[in-house]
Amino acid sequence: MSEAAKLKRASYHLYTFTISKLISTFGSSVYAFGISLYVLALTGSAASFAINLISSILPRTILAPLAGYAADNYSKKKLIIASQLGGILSVGGLLGYSMIAGLSLPAIYAATALVSIFSMFNGITFSASIANLIDSNRIQKAMGFNQSAVSLAAIGGPVIGGALFGFVSMNVFLVIEIAAYFIALSLEATMNFKLFTAVEAKSEEQPKPSVIQGMKEGVAYLRTNRVIMVIVTTAIGLNFFFSALMIGLPFIAVQQLKVESAHFGVIEAMIAVGMLAGSIYFSVRKEVKFPLLFSKRAILVMSVLLAALGLPLIFEFSYNLNVGYLIILMLAFGASNVCVNTPIGIMMQKDVDEEYRGRVFGILESMAMAMMPLGYLLFGLLYDQVPAEYVVLGSSLCLIVLTAYMIRTSVIKEAYPALGNSSGSVILQKQ
Known part of the structure; x- marks a missing residue:
């Protein structure tokens, strides 16, 4: 063709x-x-x-x-x-x-x-x-x-x-x-799922690795690719700590701020609206030059937004101001969520070898999904025992520390060797 x-x-x-x-x-x-x-x-x-x-x-x-x-x-x-x-x-x-x-x-x-x-x-x-x-x-x-x-x-x-x-x-x-x-x-x-492929099609008669062996090969591949391993590990941490938002939003809005159910429905819907706005942005803009760096900054923004969820509990706002504040906060959260996921998704599509791509996505989904019930249980218990503003602030700080450590400068330079040249520090600050 x-x-x-x-x-x-x-x-x-x-x-x-x-x-x-x-x-x-x-x-x-x-x-x-x-x-x-x-x-x-x-x-x-x-x-x-x-x-x-x-x-x-x-x-x-x-x-x-x-x-x-x-x-x-x-x-x-x-x-x-x-x-x-x-x-x-x-x-x-x-x-x-x-x-x-x-x-x-x-x-x-x-x-x-x-x-x-x-x-x-x-x-x-x-x-x-x-x-x-x-x-x-x-x-x-x-x-x-x-x-x-x-x-x-x-x-x-x-x-x-x-x-x-x-x-x-x-x-x-x-x-x-x-x-x-x-x-x-x-x-x-x-x-046509073979339109762009760099791997020769495996014939039906060609022996395939056993399921266990195939999964071991996928894990081994992850271990040899430091940057992809960092992405997977960070994604697991993200899903865990943002369980604090999924549990905390209804608890703070409905139980503590006494937001009416109809207004809370609008607040929750703003997450999807923000995601839609972010998606449209990525569908029309030029490709992100340094996806990992872009996503790191978006995670840090999301961490700040998570901490900001506790602000109405610290300062006394009017009912309308509480609702308006949460609407804007969730709109920003949805948009920043896309700013994390889309560049990382592009990077994984291009950087993960085709013959391992399915297993990498499978491992990522399995580990990320496993964190959700654990996060829901832990933060559900924490919100019952600890003031909610402390829970969201603590989760935000943990996520900032995790992100700063996992996606540190050495990892970014490994992902983008061009950033390691003499002008690398300037590029790292401005991209």
Whole structure:
């Protein structure tokens, strides 16, 4: 295929991938919102809601390395199609069960776990495939479009779900999810996952490493690549300490500042709006020259924003000022979140060797997901025992120290040797 033909095909992938992601994520968002409210309405129990959440998180944590291994050793296109089909069958099975016997908690938990597993296989395989679908000059645009689609779905899903809940049965939510998966599958089936590849295709007869051996090779690769290892380790710490925000925001806003539920919904939505704004910014701007340095600064900004969450508890604001302050804070937090993730995602797409990309993303997802329940538990306990302003300030300081140590000057210079020249200190200050 000529270079011009490849670029034309890559343009098709860019928009097809974005539309597919928007539709599938929107369907999942509507479904997740509806099923969560249904579980709460059915049981009135926070524990039942938590079990449904664990049913989503735990399988992803355990099986993410396996998904990475599969992405590196089997046809990415077949995995994408199989995972979408698996999601359709899982939700379809719950729909069939509902029509025959009515929804029950065990059936919902089982469907949640299966949908989570297939979604995780799809997501990791796509993450490992972006550099195969899109030319290197437009990877940042692809990442920006992808994040825009996710943000739009995060904003629109709960709105549509909230409008539908109480007026239609849960079967309608299931049908929406199935339809979204089916449309995404139809689009993804037209994509060429080998358009840009530097690795020879592995034949079906060619012996593959065992799952354990393949995962060991992925870990060994991480250990030999210091910069990528730093990114993965920092991401784990980020997910852990920002659990303080996920738990602290509703606790501080609703319990301590007495923000009304309608206003709190707007505050939470601002995170997705900020992410959308940041995504649009990255989709139109020139590619970041030094992604690791850019992300480091964005993490430090997020750390300051985390500490700022406790400000209304230290100074007495009016109700309207509290709401306005939290809206602006969450808008900035969402935008800075994208400023961390997008440059790092671009860097990993370009710097991780293609034959290890799936396993690296799998390990990253597994470790990051594992930190979430631990962070939720720890910070949930801390907020009950320690003044909330101290918790967010302490978490902010820990994150600043972690970032300053992990992404120190020597690591940045290793990632960008040009910064190590005589004018490196000047570049390091200004880029």
